[in-house]
Amino acid sequence: MEEHRVILAADVEDYTGRNRHDQGRLQAALVGALDIAGTAAQLRVADWDRQKQGDGQYVVLPAGTDPATVLGPFVKALSKHLRKQQTATFRIRVRLAVHEGLLSLDGANGYPGDHGVQPSRLVDAQPLRDALASCPEAALGVIVSERVFNDHIGQRPGSPRRDQFRRVDFEAKNRPYVGYIRVPGHNVHALALPSAAAQPDPRPPASGLNITGMGSNVAVNGPQTNHQTFGR
Known part of the structure; x- marks a missing residue:
């Protein structure tokens, strides 16, 4: 069975370097942050299809989810909640990928096909890691697929502006990908992204x-x- 779905992939920065106790705290903080932001954005959290991944989550949102709600209210609430969680002794920083497409829902061990794979490639993109590394004050880095950027960013009132995102080209598993990065509350165009492929200057x-x-x-x-x- 195939359905058009919005898909999220979230991953916690610097998870492996923590001890068992801190990893447990990070897991709880990530799940709590996603739940709180999803509830605030009215994304029907109880109907999410989640894959638990220790330092991350892969989430298939319910049919009919409006990507604009994910890109606007959800990301805003997630960023706000993550900032509140930062203390002198505990930090959690999250990478979030957003994609949409026709998804095979009856795979034996996940979601086969490009739309099922792409969120995981995006959230692990080195340019997104570089963006957070270049902005230590940030608690959240977001990357959206080219499809999401073209179809939804800046297309209606209330959606994020296109100039808040920065295009990055990268490779994963020997395949080229395009993503658009945003770091809420910060100018992504001013960040050093050494792994991002240089793009032609569109100006004359x-x-x-x-x-x-x-x-x-x-x-x-x-x-x-x-x-x-x-x-x-």
Whole structure:
């Protein structure tokens, strides 16, 4: 059976480096934060299909969930609650991935297919890890799939603005992926993301070059060149 669903993947930063007691606290804090944010956003928490993963959770939201509610009220409530949990002796920082698509619900051991796999690849993306590492004050880093970004970000009142996200290209399991990162409360464009593939600058060059002509007769004029004509 296949249904269109919104899917979340959440993962706690620096889980492995904690002792057993602290790992237990992190697990409880993560589950509590997801429950509180989901309840605040009216996401029908009791109907979530969860896969427990120790330092994370993979969540298939109920049919009919509005992605805009996830991207807006849910993320806002989650970020707020996680910030409140930070103390001098306890810190929890979470990476969250959001994706949607046609999901196979009857797999023998999970959700087969690209839509089922992609949230796990996104939440583990190195550029998202870099974003949190570059912003120690942040409690939450969010990454959305290209599909979610194109279809839902900035498309209606109340949704996050597109300029709050930063595109990243990365590879996982020998496959290329595209994601869009946001760090609530912080300027993601100012963060150092050494693992993110460089993207072409969409702005026109500031060199002052002027290119004229067609075919074999192309003339280039600018402050760094004399008049040059390229032809056969």
